[in-house]
Amino acid sequence: MKYFILPKSILLLLTVMVFFSCQDELTTTYTYRTMLPVYLEMSDIRARVISTEPAKPLDNPGKIYIYKDYLFINEPTKGIHILNNSNPSNPTNLSFIPIAGNIDMAVNGDILYADNYVDLLAFDISNINDIKLVKRVEDVFTHMYRHDTGEVITFKDTVITSDNPMWHREGTWFMDASMSFSSNFSAASKSYGVGGSMARFTLSSGHLYAVDESTLRVFNVENADDPNFVKPIDLGWGIETIFPFEDKLFIGSNVGMHIYDASTPSSPTRMSVYEHVQACDPVVVNSEYAFVTLRNGNACWNGVNELQVINIKDPYRPYMMEQYPMQNPHGLGLAGDFLFIAEGSYGLKSFNVSDVLAIDQNQLEFLTDQKSVDLIPGPKSLIVIGPDGVCQFDYSKPSQLKKLSCIQVSNPVNVY
Amino acid sequence: MAQKITILLFFSLFICFASLGQSKVYFNQTELGFLLGKRAEQMTGQKENRIDISFITFHGVRINPNHVIGFSVGLDQYEDISIIPIALGWRGFLGQEGKSRIFAGLDIGGGSALLEKKTETEWNKNWYEGGHLISPSLGASFPSKKGKSTLTLSFAYKHQQFSELAGTFASPGSTQIQSDDLPPGFSSFFENNYLFRSFVFRAGLMF
Structure with missing residues (x-):
């Protein structure tokens, strides 16, 4: 027994020593969140028929809008959940409107406005079980266009593992989790936005105001089912939130709170900027x-x-x-x-x-x-x-x- | 680090002496030596040699006059990285008891990074994880004149895995992306996975 095992052990050891020259190995991996660009043709998006789907579970809710006995809860970039809230002790999930690229919404009378990448959509919601798209205002949020060919760029949150220490690869952006494309629009960021590049809506005096990072876009919605784009107003950089009160608009930016006089609703004018408050400070x-x-x-x-x-x-x-x-x-x-x-x-x-x-x-x-x-x-x-x-x-x-x-x-x- | 080594040595010696009085069923092999290897190839293509310190104490039970099974613990100091190897092992002897013999051994287990410091701040976390260990060995034993203990010289190959990990926490309030690659709560993650391959030369005592 002993004479049988030992020579075998020696042989095994020698084999190991010969085949491994005792060189260490080092493998390095970097795993990080990034945003991968997704290019979409607006013509394809417009060709999709938007029809109400059965209720879906809420994943990461964005803006919440209260309309009559219903709650409209946005699922950023995906669409809008509709919940029956006639009994707040027992809200029930009714249906889901799939709207790609949707971030914000507003309800005027029985008309729901929602953004669909560069377009503004108007839905007739007078019959909540039969929601109809009544108007599409095309090419209003044009800052989303990558170039003039009708292609929009959007981003997909992705996790990438690589052995390359360069945290920036062509076509990707290294990002911190707070820069997550969809989380920018989650409920928590609504009041103190982490920096979105898409529209934020508010209604005041028969007008719909949508702000993106630098522009206030004014729509005339006196005729609720026929929204018309009036004009863009340049606000300066870093605009994030908009809050209407009476005939004024309070607009949060990175450097302060702008107060706009909206007594002429189609043409708001700046009254002052209170600089000690930042956009991430809810107001x-x-x-x-x-x-x-x-x-x-x-x-x-x-x-x-x-x-x-x-x-x-x-x-x-x-x-x-x-x-x-x-x-x-x-x-x-x-x-x-x-x-x-x-x-x-x-x-x-x-x-x-x-x-x-x-x-x-x-x-x-x-x-x-x-x-x-x-x-x-x-x-x-x-x-x-x-x-x-x-x-x-x-x-x-x-x-x-x-x-x-x-x-x-x-x-x-x-x-x- | 020297302090850690001293503590571990004292601990091991205590175990050794405490068990001296026991019957011959118990077997102990305690050795100190060097780990010789080549560092992983650098970006420049350069390959540097390394010489590190290795300490091992094996505790076993004689299952027959020529075979012992047991476990080993110790300390391997790879430059500034300390690993505590913990393994199950076997020793087999050739030759007559009481005379010079040659022996072979095999230890299979893992290395613990318990002695390595973790750092954690509000933004990031750095830590170390041990990995699997395989070490076949070959040696010779020379009994002392009094016959109680035996001097040993041994050569071994040691295959030890070890990881250095660092992660940046995701901003509070941010959403998680479901991914098997990124541990929950992190926005980025870095891993250096080392595989140390060493030739080991050790000397010590067995009884």
Whole structure:
């Protein structure tokens, strides 16, 4: 036995030593997220028939729009979910309108406007079970055109593994996850956009306003089912959000908040720029004050966590009146005298803001177990967006918020 | 690093001495030596030699006069990378007990990167992972005059895998892309996968 095993072992060892010359091996791999360009012909996109599809589960919701008893929830770049919300305690998913390249929407009467890459679509939604495309306004968001041949460029989030340390390859862009093409338009970024290049919509005085990164596009929608493009207005670079109030437009940019006079709706004019607020600072407005949350830990590096109250009684000369320390305030919403603040992982707060100089003494409720990044005070419920999905609260008593329901989302927003 | 080696040596010696009084069923082989190899080819095409330190202590049970099975632990210091090899092993002897004998061995297991420091900041994370280990060996043993312990000289081939990993965290709030290649929570990921192939020369004691 022993004489049999040992010579074999020696032979094996010698073989190993001969065949491996003891040279080390090093393999290096780089794995990173990138955006791969996808080129599309508008003629192909226009040729597709858009018809309502059966309900789909919510993946990564974008803008939420409340229309009558329905919730319209955008799935960025894919389309719009329609949910029946007649009972906020039990919203039901009805159907899905597939609209490629769709980022934003607005409803005027019974007409839904939605962008479809470079075109604006108008749908008749008077019968929610029979939604019809009634008009396509072509070539309005022309900044998406790659060149004049009718080809648009869009990007697909992709993970690439390579042995090349150069993190930039021809035809790809190295990106941080925050630059994700679709996540730019997720619910969380709605109020404090991370930088989208597509339209953001708002309706005011019979006009639809759509902003992209540098331009405000005005549509006349006095005739709801017949939107007409009026003109583009140059706003300067870094425009991200638009918020209408009365006859004014509050437009968030990278460097400040622009206040536009929209009393002549077809031709808004700039009144002032409040430069101490950045686009990633969510803003809500009433007739006298703008409420802004600034927080640490996002791309804007504010260095503070606070609520600021800006006096806008004279829109030509806005100034800060008061500031209140907060924990990590994200989105906020105003309903009459009540202000609701999403405090990130800390929870959800409600305040009475009738005395803007004593907001800190008028905190009504603090739900520490409701992580939240954004909220919308709707006519029936307070819609809160967070890691739990899209939740609704009864806020008839702002001091006693009562959870009604949560819509499951497969890829919910994280608190950050 | 010297401190780590000292601690490990003391620990191993303690195990050795603690087991000295036991019956002959127990077998121990403790050796210190060198790992000789060539570094991976550099961008310039240059191939540099490396000489590293290796320590091993094997604990086994004699299943018959010529065969021992057990496990080995130790420390291999590849330049600034410390790996703790942990393996199951076999030793087989040729020759008469009590006289000089030649022996062969085989250790199969893995190397742990436990001693390597992890760093983690708000933005990124660096860490190390050990990998599989195979080491066939061949040696000679020379009994001491008192007969209690035996001096050994051995040669081995050691195949050790080791990974250096670094990742940049995805921005908070960003969506995840489902991918098997990118661990969850990271936006980019870098991996240096080393395969150390060494010729080992060691000397020590067995009893």
